[in-house]
Amino acid sequence: MITRETSVVIIGGGPGGYEAALVGAQLGAHVTIIERQGVGGAAVLTDCVPSKALIATADYMSDFEVASGLGVHLTDHEGDVVEDVVAQPQLVNERILSLAAAQSEDVHGSLQEVGVRIIRGAGRVAARDLVIAQTDADSGGPTEELAADVILVATGATPRVLPTAVPDGERILTWQQIYSLTELPERLVVIGSGVTGAELAQAFLGLGSNVVLVSSRDHVLPGEDADAATVIEDVFRKRGMEVLSRSRAAGVERTEDGIVVRLEDGRTVEGSHALLAVGAIPATSGLGLEEVGVDLADSGHITVDRVSRTSVPGIYAAGDCTGVLPLASVAAMQGRIAMWHALGDAVAPLNVRGVAATIFTEPEIATVGIGQVAADEAPDIESVMLPLARNPRAKMQGITDGFVKLFCRKGYGTILGGVIVAPKASELIHPVALAVQNRLNVDQVASTITVYPSLSGSIAEAARQLHQSE
Secondary structure (H helix, E strand, C coil), rough: CCCCEEEEEEECCCCHEEEEEEEEHCCCCCCEECCCCCCCHHHHCCCHHHHHHHHHHHHHHHHHHHHHHHCCCCCCCCCCCCCCCCCCCCHHHHHHHHHHHHHHHHHHHHHCCCEEEEEEEEEEEEEEEEEEEECHHHHCCCCEEEECCCECCCCCCEECCECCCCCCCEEECHHHHHCCCCCCEEEEEEEECHHHHHHHHHHHHHHHCCEECCCCCCCCCCCCCCCHHHHHHHHHHHHHCCEEECCCEEEEEEEEEEEEEEEEECCCEEECCCEEECEEEEECEEEEEEECCCCCCCCEEEEECCCCCCCCEEEEEEECCCCCCCCCHHHHHHHHHHHHHHHHCCCCCCHHHHHCCCEEECCCCEEEEHHHHHHHCCCCCEEEEHHHHHHHHHHHHHHCCEEEEEEECCCCCCCEEEEEEEECCHCHHHHHHHHHCCCCEHHHHHHHCCCCCCCCCCCCHHHHCCCCCC
């Protein structure tokens, strides 16, 4: 039976940490969180929340372009049409940082309301039942020993940097440093065309920067659905972005008034600023994990099972430091599962089959379940793809790019996955995720009446086209 004497110590206050803390407190444990930056962690303060707020600002500006195609124009006080909408970077960033701080405060308040103790500092695992907390860790503040029945490590990840491209916070930037800019980069060179690189490249393009995207692969978003990546790259180029495919960066150097990016083939790309988006590394160094026997992968990620257990009894891990899926939603679920399991509550192991993910480009890419690669390798899977341009609601809203794709099992019609490329695809993917999670078949989805006209109508239409005749 859990009592207030059951002690839980959580290292890291991001989604994996604070969601676990809320569950632990709800189940009656005494919970302590140790967080270096502030409650919410990097996800709230420097990564997910700020980046999506920046993207939302750029999306709002692109709405003006769509409006002009629908016959709507801004005019000045003299009645002349306003051609350009201008972003004010300092005001944009001030709002974003204020929003992130407010979100952090909200989470902080929620934790305090349920009695969670919060220590601002760094934590280190000294034994399977002992954590050392140090306040003001950067300046060598005092330490405190915390006895723990359960330890959860949820320290996240940090931006990967290149030894030949050292960020200076002024011209050479990681994605965590862009919110200190007071002026819009005149010519931004984004290195890396994965999720973060693609999202931020388009955000700055939308805000008015001249953007060059350096991609080491054949196309942007190499790990995503190829049809979706093709749509996004076409949109990038159509809107004026320069995409350098099969171009690997060798280094970045400061110049008198900007930067120069050296490519491995000898070419150079000049710009005013460089943004490094070459992946992330797990924040597991210096935590004492290996010393107490916690298994780490060669990449530094903590090895966990589906209930977030590490190789050491009583020590759990959640979030990006585990390398399961780098999503805040998954981190939060891993943290909850860890507490439910550790404190003896009913729990189901993590099921990533029904996890929906979104890339917040414009249009967005939302996915769930299996993808095209898996479908191509399995003869018993079939798919259908419907262009959104045929959808009546899309026509009304001026949407020309995007599609809905569904995968199902032949003979049974069980929906196994889906891809949606559309504005606000993150909102549209949920019915597909429900179908995948609950093993619904295409006829069940097709027979559910959708609003007319609606973008979700294309989901039902795709399901109808996959009807399994007897």
